[in-house]
Amino acid sequence: MSDQIAHTDHEHKVVSPFIYLTILCTLFVFTAITVWASYIDLGEWHIAQGVTIFWNPVVALAIASTKMVLVVLFFMHVKYSTKLTKLTVVAGLFVFMALIGMTMSDYVSRAWGRW
Amino acid sequence: MSETTTAEGVLAEGHHAHPPYQRHHFESVEQQFDTTNFAMWLFLLTEVMFFGGLFTAYLLMRNWYYPAFVVASHQLNIFWGTANTGVLIASSFTMAMSVWSAEMRKKSLLIFFLCTTFVLGLAFLGIKTIEYSEKWEKHHIPGLNWSDNTFRNPQSDPEVYKEYHDAPLSPDMAAKAELYFFLYFAMTGMHALHMIIGIAILGFMIFRARAAAYTTGHVTFVENFGLYWHFVDIVWIFLFPLLYLISRR
Numbered sequence: 001m002s003d004q005i006a007h008t009d010h011e012h013k014v015v016s017p018f019i020y021l022t023i024l025c026t027l028f029v030f031t032a033i034t035v036w037a038s039y040i041d042l043g044e045w046h047i048a049q050g051v052t053i054f055w056n057p058v059v060a061l062a063i064a065s066t067k068m069v070l071v072v073l074f075f076m077h078v079k080y081s082t083k084l085t086k087l088t089v090v091a092g093l094f095v096f097m098a099l100i101g102m103t104m105s106d107y108v109s110r111a112w113g114r115w
Numbered sequence: 116m117s118e119t120t121t122a123e124g125v126l127a128e129g130h131h132a133h134p135p136y137q138r139h140h141f142e143s144v145e146q147q148f149d150t151t152n153f154a155m156w157l158f159l160l161t162e163v164m165f166f167g168g169l170f171t172a173y174l175l176m177r178n179w180y181y182p183a184f185v186v187a188s189h190q191l192n193i194f195w196g197t198a199n200t201g202v203l204i205a206s207s208f209t210m211a212m213s214v215w216s217a218e219m220r221k222k223s224l225l226i227f228f229l230c231t232t233f234v235l236g237l238a239f240l241g242i243k244t245i246e247y248s249e250k251w252e253k254h255h256i257p258g259l260n261w262s263d264n265t266f267r268n269p270q271s272d273p274e275v276y277k278e279y280h281d282a283p284l285s286p287d288m289a290a291k292a293e294l295y296f297f298l299y300f301a302m303t304g305m306h307a308l309h310m311i312i313g314i315a316i317l318g319f320m321i322f323r324a325r326a327a328a329y330t331t332g333h334v335t336f337v338e339n340f341g342l343y344w345h346f347v348d349i350v351w352i353f354l355f356p357l358l359y360l361i362s363r364r
Contacts, residue, residue, distance in 0.1 A: 014218045015211075024208040031200050035193065038360035056363070060356035067352045075211045075345045077338075082149055085156055092160040096167050103171055107178075 013080040023074045027067055034063040136333035148335055155339040159346050166350055169305065173298045173357060176291075182284060183291035186266050188362040189279045190255060191299075192246060196359040199242045200351065206235035207348040214341045217334040222327055225337075229321045232344070236314040243307055250296070257297040263289040302354055309347045316340060 042055035073079040078089055134144060141147035177184045209231040216225035253272070254262035265272045266289035269281040284292070320340065323329065329337050 014215065017212060017215055020208055020211045020215070023211075024204065027204045027207075028201065031197065031204065034356055034360060035197050038193075038356075038363045057356075057361040060361050061353075064353050064356050068349050071207065071345050071349055071352070075207055075348075076342055081152070084149070084153055088153065088156045088160070092156075092163055095160075096163050099164075099167065100171050100174070104174065107175060 013077070015074065015077060015080065019074055023070050026070060030063050030067050034060055037063070134332060136331070148338075151335050151339060152342075155342050159342060162346060166302075166305070169298070169302050170353070170357070173302065176294055176298065180288065180291035180294060183266065183288050184295045185362040186269065186279075186281045186284060187292040187295035187299075188358060189275055189281060190250075190253070190265070190272075191359045192249070193359055193363075195242050195246050196355055199239055200355050202235050202239045202242065203348050203351050206232050206239070207345050209235060210341050210344045214334065214337050217324075217329045217337040220330040220332070222324065222330045225330060226321060226324050229317060229324055233314060233317045233321065236310055236317065240307060240310060240314075243303065255296050257293045257300065261293055261296075263292055266292045299358055302358070306347065306350050306354060309350070313340075313344055313347060316343075 037059050038056065040056075042059055044055060045053045047053065072089065078086060137144050137147055141150065209228045213225055213228040213232060216222075216228055250256055251260055253265065254260050255265070263286075265275075266284045267286060268283055269276050269279075275281075283289075317340075320329070320337065323336075
């Protein structure tokens with residue numbers, strides 16, 4: 001893919017329209033898949049008494065996350081960015097997941113069976 | 116740009132030639148680009164935290180009042196939601212192409228792609244208006260024009276009923292549908308506000324692009340606005356499945 005990346009006069013990387021077009025089509029395909037999947041009952045997984053995982057939301061969020069990664073890496077140029085930018089993005093996602101994870105684990109571990 | 120002079124009035128040594136858009140406190144154009152890029156990402160992280168609070172509230176309330184959230188989300192129109200997702204993804208592509216045009220110093224192409232992004236942004240808001248006005252007609256605006264009749268008596272809304280056959284909710288659970296619509300309007304409303312701000316800045320950029328402001332090698336503004344626009348796209352990529360899709364069956 002390195003031949004798709006041209007260098008301008010000051011070493012700033014330019015991503016080619018071909019890559020943008022590929023990502024656009026991939027995003028459209030994933031959108032179609034997620035809408036199609038929402039019409040199908042993907043079932044559930046009973047882990048324990050009162051603890052069930054429904055697959056429909058899991059699949060929908062997995063597809064959304066894949067689309068996000070494609071947008072961040074290519075449209076937002078993180079794949080071609082400095083290590084500082086990469087670290088900033090990953091750190092931001094980590095803190096976001098940690099905050100949601102801690103909040104939700106707090107709520108589910110209180111007042112068992114009543115939440 | 117004022118020239119740095121010493122007390123003797125001669126030009127200071129070490130003042131290298133640089134493009135006019137390089138600010139004096141930066142070592143080089145690359146450093147200036149990387150610095151502003153980093154700053155833009157830090158701003159976007161604060162935006163992640165802002166929307167993160169809304170997403171967390173939605174996740175929690177959906178688990179607490181699951182039946183109300185499922186029945187309430189059946190009121191959303193999958194067709195318009197999917198159409199808007201397509202419009203927004205297409206606008207992200209045209210924005211990415213705007214950045215490419217600026218980098219390649221193609222002025223008319225840059226104006227074309229900025230205008231396309233502008234129009235697609237307006238199309239998104241237009242579809243959102245169609246959806247919002249339907250909520251108004253059905254009295255699904257929390258606190259302003261609200262009735263929980265649809266949720267206590269689903270058969271009163273035959274168009275949605277024939278597709279989902281929802282059972283009536285108890286009055287106290289039906290009242291929680293208002294919470295779903297509060298979060299729906301808070302999340303899509305904040306997203307729409309970001310779109311409106313983005314479209315306003317796009318209008319300014321089209322004006323500036325016509326004056327060839329971005330096709331001289333200085334692409335920072337276009338690049339960083341692109342980051343903002345793609346971020347708003349990502350927010351919608353998550354809003355769409357969470358609000359429209361996951362409660363379908």
